[in-house]
Amino acid sequence: MCGAVIASLGWGASFAVLADTLTFAGWGGALQDAERKAYLEPAAKALGVTIREDNMDGLAAVRAQVMSGKPKWDVVELGSTECAQAQLEGLAEPLDYSVIDATHVDKSVVSSHWIASHAYATVVAWAEDTGAPVAKNWQQFFDPQFKGARALYRQPWLTMEAALLGDGVAPKDLYPLDVERAIKVLNRIKPQVVNWWSAGADSAQLLRSREVDFLAIWNGRVNEVKASGEKVNYSFDGALLSHDCLIIPKGAANKAQAMKLIAHIMQPESQATLATLIPYSPVNSKAYDLPIITDELAARLPTSPQNIDKVVTVSPEWWVKNQAEVRQRFALFLAN
Structure with missing residues (x-):
């Protein structure tokens, strides 16, 4: 099943121990549908892993999983305030920026234990x-x-x-x-x-x-x-x-692969593709150098070169x- 994405919606726990399987937990709905196409399916193929999906309802669920000692999620998307809270409470693994390239991401949304995914x-x-x-x-x-x-x-x-x-x-x-x-x-x-x-x-x-x-x-x-x-x-x-942002829950079974998944999400092509599917804005400024984002689309995105200085x-x-x-x-x- 390498290179596959499966929307498990709660079945990820039984797969968390497999090194070639990751579980991504997001907000669900139209956003996660877009993330599947822009992030998860290309990442699964590039990394040769199966990415299972789950939905979550905020930091409390992450906290409960970490406290259990066996979190079933490997990468979780939260609001930026929740990510900052997760870092403060010790609920997230430190991110490896030798794997994740944050060079072209605003430093105000790059932290030791979380990074913004879109704006x-x-x-x-x-x-x-x-x-x-x-x-x-x-x-x-x-x-x-x-x-x-x-x-x-x-x-x-x-x-x-x-x-x-x-x-x-x-x-x-x-x-x-x-x-x-x-x-x-x-x-x-x-x-x-x-x-x-x-x-x-x-x-x-x-x-x-x-x-x-x-x-x-x-x-x-x-x-x-x-x-x-x-x-x-x-x-x-x-x-x-x-911003929404990404963390790896403390004690996640597949931390190394989770780091690579986040690295893939932060790539300019992944970021640009998401913006074409749903009106969320890239945080990697290099996304705007790609022809994926048209001038007309860029005008509707708050982090585009024509808008970033206004916000x-x-x-x-x-x-x-x-x-x-x-x-x-x-x-x-x-x-x-």
């Missing part, structure tokens, strides 16, 4: 046909003089950063976040926030239905709405750049240290 951005998007005044940047978004109906993400991360950028904080001065200042800014426009969305699909529907005139939304979601013919638009100016990178390390306190403060803000 996405939170942008300001707006409807162009409602007749209402619409915000086209964070400064306008958080100005109550812009009376249009708006929506925000129902989480402190990203929302706090957006508020501070809207209040004039320079990107280089964003961290440490001034939480009370952010709450003050959010209170300023709270009566005009008609929806606090939690799921990406909900944010897209708010825009598609014109329940809002403008909103904070992930770039992939608004691009889907725009591609369907809706009269909407968005901007990468001040967009908040977030602001979110700090997972700051959130790991402060998330409990800030989540509590944000919940209090929403409740009042």
Whole structure:
């Protein structure tokens, strides 16, 4: 079965001890479908291994596996804050950068025990046909003089950063976040926030239905709405750049092969191919040197040469240290 990819969805444990078999655990859905084509199938062929797949639901599952002493997953994709937390808790193996080439990856998302796999951005998007005044940047978004109906993400991360950028904080001065200042800014426009969305699909529907005139939304979601013919638009100016990332759970049975799989995922061709299948952005800048990514596609990706200088990178390390306190403060803000 060498060179094969099998979507096991939970059967990987019985294969974890085989040196020619790896188990990759990701978010499932359309993203993992794209990763299978861009990452896993080419890697299985190149490495001569069988790559089994599983779905996971976050860091808690990784923690439970590591604590059991026999993790069944070899490579896991998490959000960057979870990766930073995994490193802090000792749940991840150190990465071997003599195997993994991170030369052309932003050093802010290359850590001793994790590396970013792809990026996405939170942008300001707006409807162009409602007749209402619409915000086209964070400064306008958080100005109550812009009376249009708006929506925000129902989480402190990203929302706090957006508020501070809207209040004039320079990107280089964003961290440490001034939480009370952010709450003050959010209170300023709270009566005009008609929806606090939690799921990406909900944010897209708010825009598609014109329940809002403008909103904070992930770039992939608004691009889907725009591609369907809706009269909407968005901007990468001040967009908040977030990442998913890869770890090898502590005690993984196939650490050496897992390292090679991550190395393959980080190759420019793998990164570029993913972007053609789903609107997630390469973190290896060399991906943009390949003809796989057209100029038209590059214009829709936040890490492309034409957009990278416009975006602001979110700090997972700051959130790991402060998330409990800030989540509590944000919940209090929403409740009042």
